[in-house]
Amino acid sequence: MILYGSTTSPFVRRIRIFTHAIPVEFAVMDIFSGDGRKILMAKNPTLKVPFLVDDEVNVFDSRVIFRYITEKFELTPISWHQENALTLIDSISDSLVSMFLLSKSEIDTSDDKMFFNLQRQRAGQVFSELEKQCAAGDFAEWHYPSICLFCLLDWVQFRNMADISAHQHLLSFYRANAKREEVIDTDPRD
Secondary structure, rough: OOOEOOOOOOOHHHHHHHHHOOOOOOEEOOOHHHHHHHHHHHHHOOOOOOEEOOEEEEEEOOOHHHHHHHOOOOOOOOOHHHHHHHHHHHHHHHHHHHHHHHHHHOOOOOOOHHHHHHHHHHHHHHHHHHHHHHHOOOOOOOOHHHHHHHHHHHHHHOOOOOOOOOOOHHHHHHHHHHOHHHHHHOOOOH
């Protein structure tokens, strides 16, 4: 199995952490130019990372990759409550990645425009809900939703995309997991 992606994507990183103890090769690629773009276009019609190639099977999305690996290795699936938490994490991740890409395209995302306002509103709502879930102990164990939450929080700080300082439970969760071996091994800053 080969996982394709960039070292900075929070969606790629979550799969890298999840598969830390599973034999999955990681192929680093620049999805915006050169050979990386050609590979992406040939193997994943969504033109997004991560994607996984397992012999003749191509899997196109981090959530589907998680499910594929969970089934292939007969791991414990996540609960419906955890699926909902993952939807929250994915929604804010998608919003902030879009805002980041717009900023990299020299578009001022601080403008008072409907799209930008909706993304900021979503971020505020979702961070507040994740704070409540974290306080309730929903992320006390290190499972796939916890991995995804950690990757989101670390990416937000790495890219300076949101201020989470008011969310003490999220910050405590982040600090408690920052020294895990698989987290350190996948740090996008290295």
